[in-house]
Amino acid sequence: MVADIKDKAAIVGVGSTEFSKNSGRSDLSLAAEACKAALDDAGLKPKDVDGMVTFTMDMNEEVDVARALGCDDLTFYSRVPYGGGAATGCLHQAAMAIATGMAETVVCYRALNGRSGHRYSEGVSGDLITGSAIHYGWYTPYGLLTPTSWVAMYHKRYMHLTDCTEDVMFEIAHATREYAVNNPAAFFYKRPFTREDYDNAKKICDPLKLYDCCQESDGGSAVVLTTPERAKDLKQPGVLIKGVAQCSGKDQEEMTSFYRPEIAAIPEMDIAAKMAYEQSGLTPDDIDAAVIYDAFTAIVLWQLESWGFCEQGKAGEFVLSGALRPDGRLPTNTHGGQLSEAYIHGVNGIVEAVRLTRGTSVNQPKKDVNHVLVTSGVGVPTGGALLGKMD
Amino acid sequence: MTPEERKAFEDKVHAYVGREVNAPQKGKDDVNKAMIRHWAEVMGDENPAYTDEEYAAKSSKGGIIAPPSMLQIWSMEGYPMAHNPSQDVQRELHNVFDEHGFAGVLGTNTSAEYYRDLRPGDEVHAHTVIDKISEQKATQRGIGYFIETVTNFTDQNDEAVGKIIFRVLKFTPNDSNDATGGDDSDDGMPEAPTRIASPRGHDNKWWWDAVDEGKVLIQRCKSCQTLRHPPRPMCGECQSIEWDSIESTLDGEVFSFTELHYPKFPGYQYPLVCAVISLGEGTRIISNIVGCEPEDVYIGMKVKGKVEQVDEKTMLPQFYPAD
Known part of the structure; x- marks a missing residue:
């Protein structure tokens, strides 16, 4: 059965705080500011909000954000687990709540002091921030402690089985950076880099080097969703959820699904993609641009395959054709991605996907953009959403 | 009071x-320059505006600061x-x-x-x-x-x-801490850091206890004999909760691996290679590859494991090149 979710909810507002390495303020202050910015963008008031969704990893309680903003009664609140896997999961929860009438106007937010607070590169070496200590206990004694190390394990295998080379990884890092160079909100605004910089950068976990990894960031991003009927009366053109899906694949672990017959793939994303395409009636050919979760260069490749832009194992070829560039087949991560704008756990990516659909990205592709893909973090249970213009 | x-x-x-x-x-x-130089050396601050007259003169500072x-x-x-x-x-x-x-x-x-x-x-x-x-x-x-x-x-x-x-x-x-707040042990020496151990609960304690005794076990469903690792309380094939275990011979093959460069954590010895290893019994295990240079490790490499004491507190399986 195909879920009846197409065109049931629209994103009507997006907002972010400044992205920095040291915000000097609380996570809650970042969350409140991002939500307020998204509501202002939509022309809505905090009192219009009756639902909230965030990540289980977020430090900010819904009730605290609601009180900070001055919301009235909330009739829907929900959290999505598994780190960056939650990004479009927030849209999933919000769309279902709106479609069923549980709530009319839902804010999705994610705010973190990811650099000045708990640092992401520490992985599970410090206090455990999610999941069970027992699970990570199978990895910590050996030193497999960080997100980079878990992803490196998959990617080494992927490179072994495909013709993916460092040229491919550089092309992803470089294309993304070139977008950030034009984006005043990005860390790497006006800071291009060269192949030499890439090659000479510090090794993190073989085969991943520094510029294959995103940056630890402080900041917040939020989006507001409501019914398509209500969206028609608001300030910005609404952006419809055409399809949205989540999946935890067979034999899934949180970041360490090393026990499947093959690990150079992300079957959960394959399934989420199939579901979202079926709901929307769209095919890969209909997708004009994308925001693909890029905590690491490598993970973009696997997702291009999951979403059918190329055959399994052929993402390297697709990337080297220049597909991700402004005039390419699939302009991707036009804000600079998490590699070069900021790492707000994929929610800054949803903000960019909305801009692309509205036609307001700082790197808006020349072609008509009618449908945009946005995805969540991988290695964990994950998902994605297909966004489209309102008629 | x-x-x-x-x-x-x-x-x-x-x-x-x-x-x-x-x-x-x-x-x-x-x-004075002498104290500046001493300070810069001790702090490891190599900014030439502090010590290099020629550089400093040409810089925006116009001289040593x-x-x-x-x-x-x-x-x-x-x-x-x-x-x-x-x-x-x-x-x-x-x-x-x-x-x-x-x-x-x-x-x-x-x-x-x-x-x-x-x-x-x-x-x-x-x-x-x-x-x-x-x-x-x-x-x-x-x-x-x-x-x-x-x-x-x-x-x-x-x-x-x-x-x-x-x-x-x-x-x-407070009673629980002294004015200096240190956590030194009795002899006044801080403890050497060791690897981050797994906590032990109902479903995994038996496995780690066996490692402490030098054995790597693989959980086996008593009903359908399916092997599984990491251990979990129910068999995913037949849903039986009855299980026993077999001891692995630790003959294996590298399925994937990564050399960990950065960040380096206290208690771990570098160079450090982690690998997904396919065991002869059919399950996989995550471990370290030791006994060779990191650049000599490859996917498909045959390895042989043994349980070793890797630091003062930790027993772990470690895998070596098989021949």
């Missing part, structure tokens, strides 16, 4: 607010304070706290402002005042008061060059 005693004590210490710790004093040495964070250095008492600390107003105030049971002291934070670069030949004069004493606070260390001193620094022309605020907590130590 009764409420009356507490009030009398607080009145007494608050009377120190606004008092100068000592009269404005000129630093023992004027700003002192590192801004040396500001306080120029006014410090020097080594004599180690055995004969000066009996100033600040010491006197601390004594009042000590006499009332607030014997613990902890420097909590400091902040500095630098108004201009100091150059060789500049004089630095320091003037320190007790600026604030907080209300009584309950901290993790114990009940106490924050004392804030402000030092204003001026030069030979009486122009302000910087300001430093320094905060200490004077407190009554």
Whole structure:
């Protein structure tokens, strides 16, 4: 059965705080500011909000954000687990709540002091921030402690089985950076880099080097969703959820699904993609641009395959054709991605996907953009959403 | 302390607010290149504006400057304070706290402002005042008061060059920690860091206990004989909760691997290679590859494992090239 979710909810507002390495303020202050910015963008008031969704990893309680903003009664609140896997999961929860009438106007937010607070590169070496200590206990004694190390394990295998080379990884890092160079909100605004910089950068976990990894960031991003009927009366053109899906694949672990017959793939994303395409009636050919979760260069490749832009194992070829560039087949991560704008756990990516659909990205592709893909973090249970213009 | 005693004590210490710790004093040495060089070497600060005359002359600084964070250095008492600390107003105030049971002291934070670069030949004069004493606070260390001193620094022309605020907590130590707060063991030596161990619960303790005895076990469903790792309480094939285990021979093959370069964690020995290993029995295990150079590891490599003591506290399976 195909879920009846197409065109049931629209994103009507997006907002972010400044992205920095040291915000000097609380996570809650970042969350409140991002939500307020998204509501202002939509022309809505905090009192219009009756639902909230965030990540289980977020430090900010819904009730605290609601009180900070001055919301009235909330009739829907929900959290999505598994780190960056939650990004479009927030849209999933919000769309279902709106479609069923549980709530009319839902804010999705994610705010973190990811650099000045708990640092992401520490992985599970410090206090455990999610999941069970027992699970990570199978990895910590050996030193497999960080997100980079878990992803490196998959990617080494992927490179072994495909013709993916460092040229491919550089092309992803470089294309993304070139977008950030034009984006005043990005860390790497006006800071291009060269192949030499890439090659000479510090090794993190073989085969991943520094510029294959995103940056630890402080900041917040939020989006507001409501019914398509209500969206028609608001300030910005609404952006419809055409399809949205989540999946935890067979034999899934949180970041360490090393026990499947093959690990150079992300079957959960394959399934989420199939579901979202079926709901929307769209095919890969209909997708004009994308925001693909890029905590690491490598993970973009696997997702291009999951979403059918190329055959399994052929993402390297697709990337080297220049597909991700402004005039390419699939302009991707036009804000600079998490590699070069900021790492707000994929929610800054949803903000960019909305801009692309509205036609307001700082790197808006020349072609008509009618449908945009946005995805969540991988290695964990994950998902994605297909966004489209309102008629 | 009764409420009356507490009030009398607080009145007494608050009377120190606004008092100068000592009269404005000129630093023992004027700003000079030798002390700048020593400081830069000790701190590992290689900024050539501090030590390279030629570079500094051509830079926006137009000549050698002192590192801004040396500001306080120029006014410090020097080594004599180690055995004969000066009996100033600040010491006197601390004594009042000590006499009332607030014997613990902890420097909590400091902040500095630098108004201009100091150059060789500049004089630095320091003037320190007790600026604030907080209300009584309950901290993790114990009940106490924050004392804030402000030092204003001026030069030979009486122009302000910087300001430093320094905060200490004077407190009554909680029973559980001493004034120094260290976690040293009995012999005074800090413990060497060891690998981060797995916590042991119902579903995994037996496995780690076996490793401690030198064996790597693989959980087996008693009903359908399916092997599974990592252990879990139910068989995913037949849903039986009855299980036993077999001992692995630790013959394996590298399925994937990564060499960990950064960040390096205390307690781990580098170079460090982690691998997904397919065991002869059919399950996989994550472990380290040792006994060869990291660049000699490859996918498909045959390996042989054994359980070893890798540090003072940790027994772990480790895998070596098979021949």
